[in-house]
Amino acid sequence: MFKKNKKNKYNSGVTLIELITVITIFLILTAVIIADNSKLKTSATLQNLADDIALSVRKVQSLAVGVRGLNSGGGNVFDSGYGVHFSLDSNTAYTHLGSPKDFILFMDTTNNNIYDENPNNSDCGNPETGENECIEVLSIKSSDKISAVNLMINGKLESKTSGTLDIVFKRPKLEPSFCYMDSSSSYDLSVGISYIEIVIQNDKTLSTKIITVYSTGQIAIS
Numbered sequence: 001m002f003k004k005n006k007k008n009k010y011n012s013g014v015t016l017i018e019l020i021t022v023i024t025i026f027l028i029l030t031a032v033i034i035a036d037n038s039k040l041k042t043s044a045t046l047q048n049l050a051d052d053i054a055l056s057v058r059k060v061q062s063l064a065v066g067v068r069g070l071n072s073g074g075g076n077v078f079d080s081g082y083g084v085h086f087s088l089d090s091n092t093a094y095t096h097l098g099s100p101k102d103f104i105l106f107m108d109t110t111n112n113n114i115y116d117e118n119p120n121n122s123d124c125g126n127p128e129t130g131e132n133e134c135i136e137v138l139s140i141k142s143s144d145k146i147s148a149v150n151l152m153i154n155g156k157l158e159s160k161t162s163g164t165l166d167i168v169f170k171r172p173k174l175e176p177s178f179c180y181m182d183s184s185s186s187y188d189l190s191v192g193i194s195y196i197e198i199v200i201q202n203d204k205t206l207s208t209k210i211i212t213v214y215s216t217g218q219i220a221i222s
Contacts, residue, residue: 064169081170150197
C-alpha cells in the first residue's frame with residue numbers, strides 16, 4: 001500500500017517577500033490615486049473660477065444693455081455703465097478695494113470707465129447712494145488667485161502683475177471699455193487694446209487658466 005504524502009506545513013501561507021510586494025503595490029496605487037484626485041480637484045476649482053469670472057463679465061454686460069438704471073432725482077437714469085474690477089495688489093483694509101483673492105462688480109455712476117474706490121466706506125451693495133460704486137464682492141475661497149493681466153496693445157502682448165483692471169460696458173454698446181491702472185497711477189483707456197487676458201493660478205500646483213475678453217465683447221476660456 002502507498003502512504004499518503006503529508007503536506008509540508010512550511011509550504012502553506014504567504015511569504016514575507018510576497019507580503020512586502022503586495023503592500024508596496026498597494027501604496028503605489030494609493031499614491032497615484034491621491035495625486036490624480038488632487039490634480040482633478042485643482043483643475044475643477046480653476047475651471048469654476050474661470051467660469052465665475054466669465055459669467056460676471058457677461059452679467060455686467062447684460063446689466064448695462066438691459067433695463068437696470070440709476071435711481072436719481074426720482075427717476076431712472078440709464079447713462080451709467082456696469083463693470084468688473086480686478087486688482088493684482090493685496091488690500092487688507094476692505095474687501096471692496098479688490099485683491100488677487102476677489103473681484104468686484106460695480107456701477108460706474110461717475111461715467112469715467114473706472115471703479116471709484118472709497119476706502120473710507122466699507123459698504124457694498126447700494127451704489128445709488130453715491131458712497132461707493134460697489135455692487136458685489138466675489139471672493140475666491142480656493143487656493144486659486146488672479147495672478148496676472150495681459151494686455152494686447154497695438155499687436156504687442158504686455159503682461160502685468162500689479163495694478164488694477166476695469167472692464168466696463170455702457171448702454172447701448174455690447175463692446176467693453178478696458179482701463180488698466182498701474183502703480184504710478186497712469187491710465188490706458190482702451191487705446192489700441194484688442195483684447196485682455198485675466199490669468200488665474202493655483203498656488204499649490206501653479207496650474208493656470210486664462211479668461212480672454214475681446215474688444216468685440218466676446219469671452220473665451222483657455
